[in-house]
Amino acid sequence: MDYKKTAADILKSVGGENNVVHLGHCATRLRFTLADDSKVNIDELKKVQGVLEVVNKGQFQVIIGNNVLEVYDELIKMGKFGQQENDNNNSPSKKKKIGPVVLDFIVNVFQPLVPAMAGAGILKAILLMLSTLNLVNAEGQTYLILTYISDSVFYFLPILVAFTVAKALKVDHITAAMAAMSMLLFPNMLTLMQEGASFLSFSITNVNYSSQIFPSILGVILYAFMERLFTKISPKPIRVFFVPMMSLLVTVPLTLLVLGPLGFQLGTAMTSGILFIYAKIGWITVGLVAALLPFMIATGMHKVLVPYGISSLSSSGSEGLVIPALLAHNMAESGANLALSFKTKNKSLKSISLSGGISAFFGITEPALYGVTLQRKPILIGVIISSLIGGLSLGVLSVAAYALANPSIASITIFVQPDNPKNILFAIIGLIISFATSFLITLISWKDKELPEHTASSKEQDKENTPIKSVNISEEVILNQPVQGKVIPLSEVDDAVFSTKIMGDGMAVIPSIGELYAPADGVIKMIFDTNHALGMELENGAELLFHIGIDTVQLGGKYFEAQVKVDDEVKAGDLLVKFDIEKIIEEGYDPTTVIVVTNQDRYSVIVPETENAGKEEMLMTVASK
DSSP states (O other): OOHHHHHHHHHHHTTOGGGEEEEEEOSSEEEEEESOGGGOOHHHHHHSTTOOEEEESSSEEEEOOTTHHHHHHHHHHHOOTTTOOTTOOOOTTOOOOHHHHHHHHHHHHHGGGHHHHHHHHHHHHHHHHHHHTTSSOTTSHHHHHHHHHHHHHHHTHHHHHHHHHHHHHTSOHHHHHIIIIIGGGOHHHHHHHHHOOEETTEEOOOOOOTTOOHHHHHHHHHHHHHHHHHHHHSOGGGHHHHHHHHHHHHHHHHIIIIIHHHHHHHHHHHHHHHHHHHHHHHHHHHHHHHHHHHHHHHHTGGGGHHHHHHHHHHHHSOBOSHHHHHHHHHHHHHHHHHHHHHHOOOHHHHHHHHHHHHHHHTTOOHHHHHHTGGGOHHHHHHHHHHHHHHHHHHHHTTOOBSSOSOOSSTTGGGGOOTTOTHHHHHHHHHHHHHHHHHHHHHHHHOOGGGSOHHHHHHHHHHHHTSOOOSSOTTOOEEEEOSSSEEEEEGGGSSOHHHHTTSSOEEEEEEESSSEEEOSSSEEEEEEOTTSSEEEEEETTSOEEEEEEEESGGGGTTTTEEESOOTTOEEOTTOEEEEEOHHHHHHTTOEEEEEEEESOTTTEEEEOOSOOOOSTTSEEEEEEEO
């Protein structure tokens, strides 16, 4: 592989040196922050020798694999690119684009809330279904207490939102929650507002702030400004009490008088506006949103719909646009991928599409979307058409969800409505229409000759430029588990580059002890500067990549300590890296450790069914193809 030519071709495809605001890299990919995204030629970029995939998530990520350091070094010789640091993408001198900043803020605020709301919502949906079937007493105390689990999550949602906004803005969580919303939900304050309250002769609007999100967001934003202001001007000896006292003193009254009512009206207006459009052309809107979801998910823009979904469920108890559209799209992804797994004769594609189709059927569409759909135009067209048809059918049938969760066969109970038993039946009909349409379109239209030509040619070029190693490549090597913990398949890893096996086949471990050991004899070929990833060559020539954690490159090397260096010969069981699991989790990162064989064109991986917990147990076998 000619690294200089690859670097030059990549730079040309992303719009040239003047279009690169910042360039960084991690263990497998180049990360570009660009001045103008429209200057990127995605098609040409994907055809560049050595490029495995391109992902656009607010920044352009070009997946290279083991050769990323060599390509990065060649790029550095071609330009300064905004004073790169070894993938620290937070250059203080860089002017950030407003779009990615707002999107990141929305994701950081609402993403942490989804598990609690989904779990509580599905629990309530199951209770409603049991009640509808007369299997439980809806007036019994047991039923009521279990129902209150869901109700309490939404009632105190403003406080939960205050916590996540405070975390996103990097201010004190406890005081921010108190300043923004705890006071507004305080029973004595609620009573006072109902009776007619005023502050310094200014009348306080009587608003029910339970289940509201926008008052909380506005209140914490104000608190963040106050905290930073008073921290700056406060003498250090009294800062511990002066800063929170003054911040509360300013934020709480202004939230009561201005920001709270404003946020309430904002949420009401947004929900009313969408409901108005939905009432006029609702069934068409569901279909259009479903058809656009592949592109919205790929760019992260689907997260913008989350505030509306929460607001709609909180105010009206149901949501008839976003969740039905997601159901249509999820089932279309599943149908297309499962049909492809039946139709294609390409073993690698068959494996990826099968796992992606199963995952999508249970609501996890990223493996299918990134690994198959977005890379193959016929599949993408089929998914769009099927999503549109499925969404239109759900819209015509006026299907609505009554709990917040990613819709799938596993969470179908979110469509249970006691007063309308047909709602869940119609949801199942829409599910079947989306899945069956997508399955049939793909089964009829797909031909293996439509596989992207550049994928095959790139692999052939890589083979031609790879020196023949003096090793016995026919020898099978058994790999022991390198990290103690729970073994999981790659499809469950929260990173599409690994879960779709773009980097290679292998396994992952949710570690219980922060120590990475050599799974077999070999030589250390690469250690990333931040020590969170390293490469190793086995005695049979297979190349392994160990990647500790998801996006842990952002830690800049904190909590990782390499115990070996490049060119060290290691034996099975030798300690390679120490890492602090607790600190990694505290920083908000997933510590899941990935082990993949990167030269997958020459080696196959045999993975047994296991959930071993010890490093002495077999993880997988690597052999030549």
